[in-house]
Amino acid sequence: MAAEAQLKQAIEHHREGRLNAAEAAYRDVLAQNAGDFNALNLLGALLLQRGAFAEAETVLRRAVETNPASAEAQMRLGLANRGLGHAVRAEHCYRSSLKLDPKAADTHFNYGNLLSSLDRGDEALQAFLTCLKIEPRYAEAHVNLGDLLLRNQRAEPATAHYREAVALQPSLQPALLGLGLSARALGRTEEARQVLAKLLDLNPEHEEARKALAELG
Known part of the structure; x- marks a missing residue:
């Protein structure tokens, strides 16, 4: 089979979640x-899905060397480096990606996650806000911004972002957890109880929700 046809087939396998077939086709x-x-x-993206960060880093570094102008490949290389615990390298990749494509919501989101993990809260805040300015319906960015605000005792604005995330994805478990915790922090006990109970209906094994609900009495 010609390489172009193989690549097309690999992408189709990948899109449909047939990761083993997709990986074999990319390697072919x-x-x-x-x-x-x-x-x-794309093989790098698949390896990231698998959590195979070391091989993903090798493959994506080759991708970036092949096409240094690809913001997407730079961003994915950042993800691989973060997965390996190489925060400085990950930041370099995200910054390089954003120079190439400043309007990439995913990159701002992933950069925000890295900054938040490094306790660089003000910078993380700006990264998440920029992500949401570009893509206001980015539910996971609302959640992670909410988490950042809640950790800094800013429960009221955190609640607004959790509510937005739940409106966008009603079954998004991190959004429901955050909404329950922020409601508790604001003294809205009944609301917190209802939200956490809903989360446990969706996932009875959610230990953090179970613990938080028990603490409400």
Whole structure:
């Protein structure tokens, strides 16, 4: 099969969640052309899905070397480095990606997550706000911004972001947990109880929700 057809087939497998078939097809393409940027970039994305950060870093570094102008590949290389605990390298990748594409909501989101993990709260706040300015319906960014605000005793604005996330994705468990915890922090005990009970209906094994609900009495 020609490399172009193999790549198309690999992308279809990947899109449909057939990761083993997709990985095999991407590797077949690369066996024919080790410098195929699309195969490198997409194989790197698949390896990130699997949590295979070391191999993802190797593959995505090759992708970036092949096409230094790809903001997407730079962002994914940042994810791989973060997964490996290489925070400085991850930040460099995210910054490089944002220079190439300043309006990439995903990159601002992932950069915000990194900054938050490094306790650089003000910078993380700006990254999440920029993400939401670009893509206001980014539910996970609302959640992570809410988490950041709640950790800094800003429960009222955190609640607003959790509510927005729940409006966008009613079954998004981190959003429901955050909404329950922020309601508790604001003294809205009944609301907290109702939200946490809803979360436990969705996931009876959610230990943090179970503990928080028990603490409400």
